[in-house]
Amino acid sequence: MKLLVKRMMGLLTLSLACLTMHSTALAQPLMVPELLIVEESYIESPADGQDSANVYFTITNLHKDPIRFLKAKTGSGEFENSKLLGANNEELEYIEILPSQRVVMEPNGMHVQLSDVDAAALRDQNRLPFTILVRQGREALPYQEGGFDGGTRRVIREGIPNEHEFTVNVAVRN
Numbered sequence: 714m715k716l717l718v719k720r721m722m723g724l725l726t727l728s729l730a731c732l733t734m735h736s737t738a739l740a741q742p743l744m745v746p747e748l749l750i751v752e753e754s755y756i757e758s759p760a761d762g763q764d765s766a767n768v769y770f771t772i773t774n775l776h777k778d779p780i781r782f783l784k785a786k787t788g789s790g791e792f793e794n795s796k797l798l799g800a801n802n803e804e805l806e807y808i809e810i811l812p813s814q815r816v817v818m819e820p821n822g823m824h825v826q827l828s829d830v831d832a833a834a835l836r837d838q839n840r841l842p843f844t845i846l847v848r849q850g851r852e853a854l855p856y857q858e859g860g861f862d863g864g865t866r867r868v869i870r871e872g873i874p875n876e877h878e879f880t881v882n883v884a885v886r887n
Contacts, residue, residue, distance in 0.1 A: 753817075764832070766835065774810040797825055798823065799823055805823070
């Protein structure tokens, strides 16, 4: 009986590993414990002659307070600007995700639109690293100077304490 259970667990582990490898090939999910999960992210390559592209994310709020998705950017030069758009293509300042809520960005719904896209550079890649900016809570806390706290022996991060940047590797769909 123990041998059977061991073999079944081994098979289950192998199956989960294969599943994880497959989803990683599409897009790498990001999990920040007690804050958020970003998954099923992808960018649609622009059609010939167009200089804009859309990016879609699925974000789940794991925090006890609302979180706000404020913006997305990349440092590698594939596009100049990005903006958050709602279902009617109206520009949004942020996308709010309530506690335990899951927001799915999709065509004809909320999404990130990139402008001045280098389509050739984008088509050459299968993944593009994006930096997303999220805020815990609705209001930004006061800006804090960075430094070293001698009492607790830890480095204090400079910036707005409840705003965080995370890198997500977004799959490129050609």
